[in-house]
Amino acid sequence: MRVLVVEDDASVADGILDGLAQANVDALHVSTGQGGLDALSSYQPDLVLLDLGLPDMDGTEVCRRIRAVSQTPIIVVSARDDEFDRVVALEMGADDYVVKPFSLEELIARVRAVLRRTRAAGEEGRRRLVFEDL
């Protein structure tokens, strides 16, 4: 399992990376939206943890651009807890939304939950991908 962490706050990223390492999950950390978009193809993560307040573009825009090319699950991890921000992120294709400060245990549990859901729905998706490759 590989998780891409898009987060510009180093202390938050370190906490997430530690938690993922303890859960035996490989992770790559990038600190900009563009870095996240680049890593989507170079790292091919199973899931993306996405901050909204990024230095180069808003996380909702990153979410929209990922969804334009990929169904990789996205969990938004943000300090913004307005209903509006949650709705926009989910409408842009996020699979879940976690508000900072969060419990690391809960975040890891949500990562596993989203991966279970997407894997359960994955059979059909894989067939379609194979078809497209042909």
Ligand code: CA
């Ligand atoms: Ca941020």
